Amino acid sequence: MLSAKALTTLVAYQIRRSLARKRLLILIASIFLLEIVIYLVLTRLPETLIRPLAGYAWIIGVLAPSTALIHVLALMVGATTSAEEYEVGTADYWLTRPVTRFEYFVGNLAGGLTFLSILILLYSFFAAAISSYVFGPQTGLTVLPTTALSTIVSVLVFYSLGLAVGELLRRSMLSTILAGLVFFGSFIAETYLNIVSVLNNEPSLLDLARYLPTWGAVRLASTTTFNGLDAPALGTVFLQFFTAIGQTGETGLLLANISAYTAAALAVSWIRLRYTDVTRKAL
Amino acid sequence: MYETVVVRDLVKVYGDGGRVGPVSLTVRRQEVYGLVGPNGSGKTTTIRVILGLQKPSSGTVTVKGYNPFKESKKINLFTGYSPELPVYPPFYTARQLLTITCKLKGLSRHDAKREVDRLLDLVGLVNHADRKIGNFSKGMVQRLSVGLAMVGDPEILVLDEPMLGVDPVGRVQIRDILKDLKREGKTIIFSSHELYEVERLADTVGMLYMGRTVLEKPVAELLNNRGGMRVVAELKKPPRPETLERLRTLKGVEQVSAEAERVTILMNGYDVREEVARILANSDTGLVGLKTQNPTLEEVFIQVVENALR
Numbered sequence: 001m002l003s004a005k006a007l008t009t010l011v012a013y014q015i016r017r018s019l020a021r022k023r024l025l026i027l028i029a030s031i032f033l034l035e036i037v038i039y040l041v042l043t044r045l046p047e048t049l050i051r052p053l054a055g056y057a058w059i060i061g062v063l064a065p066s067t068a069l070i071h072v073l074a075l076m077v078g079a080t081t082s083a084e085e086y087e088v089g090t091a092d093y094w095l096t097r098p099v100t101r102f103e104y105f106v107g108n109l110a111g112g113l114t115f116l117s118i119l120i121l122l123y124s125f126f127a128a129a130i131s132s133y134v135f136g137p138q139t140g141l142t143v144l145p146t147t148a149l150s151t152i153v154s155v156l157v158f159y160s161l162g163l164a165v166g167e168l169l170r171r172s173m174l175s176t177i178l179a180g181l182v183f184f185g186s187f188i189a190e191t192y193l194n195i196v197s198v199l200n201n202e203p204s205l206l207d208l209a210r211y212l213p214t215w216g217a218v219r220l221a222s223t224t225t226f227n228g229l230d231a232p233a234l235g236t237v238f239l240q241f242f243t244a245i246g247q248t249g250e251t252g253l254l255l256a257n258i259s260a261y262t263a264a265a266l267a268v269s270w271i272r273l274r275y276t277d278v279t280r281k282a283l
Numbered sequence: 284m285y286e287t288v289v290v291r292d293l294v295k296v297y298g299d300g301g302r303v304g305p306v307s308l309t310v311r312r313q314e315v316y317g318l319v320g321p322n323g324s325g326k327t328t329t330i331r332v333i334l335g336l337q338k339p340s341s342g343t344v345t346v347k348g349y350n351p352f353k354e355s356k357k358i359n360l361f362t363g364y365s366p367e368l369p370v371y372p373p374f375y376t377a378r379q380l381l382t383i384t385c386k387l388k389g390l391s392r393h394d395a396k397r398e399v400d401r402l403l404d405l406v407g408l409v410n411h412a413d414r415k416i417g418n419f420s421k422g423m424v425q426r427l428s429v430g431l432a433m434v435g436d437p438e439i440l441v442l443d444e445p446m447l448g449v450d451p452v453g454r455v456q457i458r459d460i461l462k463d464l465k466r467e468g469k470t471i472i473f474s475s476h477e478l479y480e481v482e483r484l485a486d487t488v489g490m491l492y493m494g495r496t497v498l499e500k501p502v503a504e505l506l507n508n509r510g511g512m513r514v515v516a517e518l519k520k521p522p523r524p525e526t527l528e529r530l531r532t533l534k535g536v537e538q539v540s541a542e543a544e545r546v547t548i549l550m551n552g553y554d555v556r557e558e559v560a561r562i563l564a565n566s567d568t569g570l571v572g573l574k575t576q577n578p579t580l581e582e583v584f585i586q587v588v589e590n591a592l593r
Contacts, residue, residue, distance in 0.1 A: 093431075
């Protein structure tokens with residue numbers, strides 16, 4: 001049975017640890033900066049272009065980080081959550097207290113995810129607040145919790161992938177680079193497949209793209225958001241971008257993609273932790 | 284006496300080809316066990332296997348009958364551990380980390396507060412209790428590490444190089460803590476390069492060399508053993524080379540060394556005091572006095588290592 005004390009302690013520890021890391025703080029700051037820049041740019045656009053969008057401006061701020069930045073942050077948090085523990089030697093501390101390896105695994109996993117969830121909720125609220133302030137009352141804000149929840153679910157792919165690579169390599173920088181390569185590699189491959197599919201009129205290539213890890217992770221939040229919104233909002237110039245990614249109506253497949261990658265990555269992490277030595281770089 | 288920690292033919296093979304073992308040792312209840320050996324001899328690996336951090340490639344390890352790798356949580360409930368070169372989350376203060384450790388050990392909030400204050404006082408960190416660990420010196424982290432190991436008054440303490448990096452005052456404090464714990468009847472396993480510390484504190488010593496156990500004996504028995512005893516002769520003037528050569532040829536003499544008017548003869552299982560006295564008295568050096576000295580643990584260790592190398 002899992003000990004609530006051990007889990008809550010580890011969750012609090014992982015949040016504190018993430019906040020103490022400069023690299024993560026820079027990335028978090030850049031997410032909020034992105035929000036500000038997006039709305040600043042929107043205010044500079046011609047009013048005829050902005051007017052139909054104004055009521056839905058919150059969507060842009062909420063969805064923008066979920067296209068790439070939040071996944072990069074997730075893989076960084078994942079990779080450091082596991083790897084740094086061994087690299088620095090703090091895994092020794094936890095695993096020589098009354099904490100089982102499973103509690104340690106679940107506690108760390110939950111800690112990193114809680115940190116990401118808080119961040120997603122914060123920037124989602126920030127986007128809603130800033131868009132309301134700049135463009136007036138917003139429409140469809142009832143969908144915001146679903147969007148935020150979908151974003152949390154979507155970060156699971158690269159968070160657990162980072163965790164798995166970190167657990168396998170036990171070197172934080174190397175793990176971050178490798179997990180980053182998987183993300184950007186998948187992103188580029190998907191874009192390439194989309195382009196070739198259109199140029200050659202080969203829809204089968206789009207099916208192939210569905211097996212890539214970015215397919216579910218990048219699309220889920222926009223898909224669930226636009227599924228929950230009225231149609232007129234989808235017609236605007238700016239939201240076309242998200243609908244193109246969204247391909248609404250495929251939530252089930254997107255969740256299947258996310259679940260498969262998350263489950264596989266978590267299984268690898270757990271097996272590595274359960275059956276191998278707790279290493280320490282310093283020794 | 285009840286056997287608390289039993290290691291039998293432990294072998295640990297690393298991925299890079301490194302190997303430790305076979306290591307065998309038995310730590311009895313309420314015993315202070317000193318694990319000694321040069322760098323890379325396998326002390327830390329043995330300790331990490333005892334704590335379940337590493338899995339043995341072969342052999343068996345039990346702590347109060349539990350398998351450390353499979354039942355580490357049970358073991359950690361009654362065990363305290365201080366690692367070699369300890370590292371703790373730098374963003375916590377000493378008080379915060381001690382409180383967290385108390386919580387994990389199952390202490391109530393009230394008991395935890397009392398325990399934290401007691402341990403801070405014991406390891407001499409009262410004035411640094413609310414400073415971030417990241418700002419601590421190496422010695423302060425080591426003291427905190429000993430304090431963390433003692434949270435919840437564990438029955439068994441495993442301390443890997445507890446004096447490493449600690450200043451002389453801190454060493455005395457840690458030594459006093461260990462003495463108190465010994466008096467309280469705790470089972471303590473500690474590794475050290477400082478053989479003098481081991482000699483003073485340990486009941487039993489386990490010597491590791493090149494990854495394997497080369498000796499395991501009670502310290503008293505080891506030091507009182509005739510083998511390794513030294514005879515120190517005080518002379519009126521420095522001895523001639525031929526006198527030293529005659530001493531070297533005596534049966535049971537391991538080593539003869541001369542320094543000005545003093546000759547030191549290391550015996551190996553035989554009592555050669557009479558012969559030594561006769562040779563020196565008959566020479567022109569003028570024998571002033573003859574005394575015997577028990578070997579230090581360091582000398583015994585060197586002797587054991589030399590024998591292992593032959």
